[in-house]
Amino acid sequence: MSNLVDVENLWVRFPTRTGLFDAVRGVSFSLGKERLGIVGESGSGKSMTGRALLRLIRKPGIVEADRMQILGHDVMSLPEKEMRKLRGRDISMVMQDPKYSLNPVMRVGEQIVETLSIHEKVDKKLARQKALEMLEAVVIRDPERVYDAYPHELSGGMGQRVMIAMMLIANPKILIADEPTSALDVSVQIQVLEIMDKLVRERGMGLIFISHDLRLVSNFCDRILIMYGGRIVEICESGKLDQATHPYTRGLLNSMPQLDHKNERLEVLNRDPAWRDQESVSGLL
């Protein structure tokens, strides 16, 4: 009832040279005031699931669902104007391609301030102050310089953190973070995760955390959806990834390099065509 998001039987399709390609094939899940992880191999439909929720699938992509609700709104039928209001104010997404999503000819700080002022009237000086604080919160060492920098002047990890700062400053009820920390060194990564964690715990934000980093997701999220070929093949509880049973999930766990010892060769997955045909597991609450 009080779920932030409910998705039932979501499909995302793209016309290609060789016919319709199904990127997401009948996925169902809910998001409560929790940290929901989505992991799965490259191309398994993680980003498209997130984008479909925000109605950001570009044409000629096709989205179908029996039900898709955000905070009680029917995403499938909401007028575009209402949808735009919902985006940014209630639900935001940190895109996988941070620098690509930033405006290249506008200073980073101004972009952060802009997101802040779309939804509330704020005093200029105060807005700057808030933006600087947010940059500091995401462990940017020299917030003043970064505030005045253009996106191309930032390192990969700085770009990611600017995006996170920008999304968090709007104080959304739901955050979809697509590979938000993939360019961060571990120590900065831990600090950034702590900020998100705090928002979930203290403000009841719902977080969808898309990542290919199994260990990270397993430690950080409450529930984990494991996607394969556009479907959910398994759902794990926090910290119980080691008990995963699906051969795909097991395969993922085994293909990770280890810091404490060297394997001459990394194990690779033998993908079983049958995995694609299994029914999608429901992540509905």
Add this chain to the structure above:
Amino acid sequence: MKKALEILNLNVWFGEEPNRVDAVKSVSFAIKQGDSFGLVGESGSGKSTVLRAITGLVPNWSGDILVDQKQLGAKRDRAFYKTVQMVFQDPYASLHPRHTVDRVLSETLQLHGFGDIDTKIPKLLDDVGLSAAFRFRYPHQLSGGQRQRVAIARALAPEPEILLLDEPTSALDVSVQAEILNLLCDLRAEHNLTYVMVSHDLAVVGHMCDEVAVMQHGAVVEMMTVDKMRQQQADHPYSKHLLESSARYRA
């Protein structure tokens, strides 16, 4: 064995006083042909900038960069790019949005004088785990990891001797990562390639490299062998911190 790449006292800066940013400060290292060298460290510490300086993509630098024991000047010619290729950290920005995968790869192959392009392209795609179905797609029709694999295929296309890899697998899930890392290991063994690899994943660096440099605030604070790294034996406080965070997070 001869040195494939040598960096001496490299400094890189952006802008002018009072806004000058010293992104790389007196960095030196040398890599023997066939070795693999890792660059790790804090986000924003200058790792990408070191690689970009080697490929001639930064305006202001000083110091010496030697490839195959020859000093590089201000300009990089085609022969340089035949020898040295780079995989960029950001696969979104590095692929032309209106060029298909086929065009990206065939242009690179043509530029370096390769024939038989029609059989080379499917082979390159197969090497990075992409089926021929991806050949005529545009970047926006690919997932993040698929783009990264196209970028890797493009870097491999000229059959370079030295590969600069900036977070080559950080956009990839572990199963594809394993395939790419195995491929890179095989290529290195077969063709005696030299790698410089930037990664924030110490396990990946540990798997691929023999020696690593730890960077912070533009400088190399410590060089260590991968064996030392595995045993958590760092001397500098920052390297210690990095290794500890990594171990904590892996627990």
